[in-house]
Amino acid sequence: xxxxxxxxxxxxxxxxxxxxxxxxxxxxxxLVVRPGDRLLDVGCGSGFSCMVFDCNITGLDPSKELLKxxxxxxxxxxxxxxxxxxxxxxxxxAVTSVHNFDDYEKGLLExxxxxxxxxxxxxxKKTKYFDDIKFFINNNFVVKKTIxxxxxxxxxxx
Numbered sequence: 001x002x003x004x005x006x007x008x009x010x011x012x013x014x015x016x017x018x019x020x021x022x023x024x025x026x027x028x029x030x031l032v033v034r035p036g037d038r039l040l041d042v043g044c045g046s047g048f049s050c051m052v053f054d055c056n057i058t059g060l061d062p063s064k065e066l067l068k069x070x071x072x073x074x075x076x077x078x079x080x081x082x083x084x085x086x087x088x089x090x091x092x093x094a095v096t097s098v099h100n101f102d103d104y105e106k107g108l109l110e111x112x113x114x115x116x117x118x119x120x121x122x123x124x125k126k127t128k129y130f131d132d133i134k135f136f137i138n139n140n141f142v143v144k145k146t147i148x149x150x151x152x153x154x155x156x157x158x
C-alpha cells in the first residue's frame with residue numbers, strides 16, 4: 001500500500017485534506033488531548049493532525065514520500081512493528097488507516113501496546129473487513145463513543 005501513497009503523494013493533500021480534517025475535528029471533540037501529551041498518529045500521511053492538535057506529535061507511516069511533507073517528527077514503518085516502548089504515548093490515533101494494515105489485529109495490538117489509555121480509530125465503512133475490525137476494537141479496547149461519520153465510523157476509546 002505504501003507504493004500507492006508514494007505515487008499519489010503530490011496530490012494527497014488535495015484528495016484527502018478536507019475529509020481527514022473533518023474526522024480529526026470530530027476526534028478532538030471527544031478525545032481529551034492536552035498540550036503536554038505525546039500523540040502518535042498511525043498512518044499520519046502528510047501530517048494533518050498538527051492542524052488540529054497542539055501537543056507533541058509523532059507520525060508513523062510506511063510512505064516515504066508522504067512523510068517528507070510532515071511538519072513533525074516521523075518514523076517510516078508499518079503499524080504492525082512499531083519501534084516504541086510500551087505505554088509511551090498518551091494518545092494514539094489512526095484516522096482511516098487501519099484497513100490498510102497488512103495485519104489489522106497485529107497493528108491494533110501494537111497501538112494498544114505503545115499507547116497508555118486514550119485511542120481513536122476512524123474505520124472506513126466500506127472496507128472489506130469492517131465488521132471484523134469493529135469486533136476486534138470492541139473486544140480489545142474500552143470503546144466510550146462510536147460516531148457514524150460520512151464514510152467512516154469513529155471509535156473513541158479510553
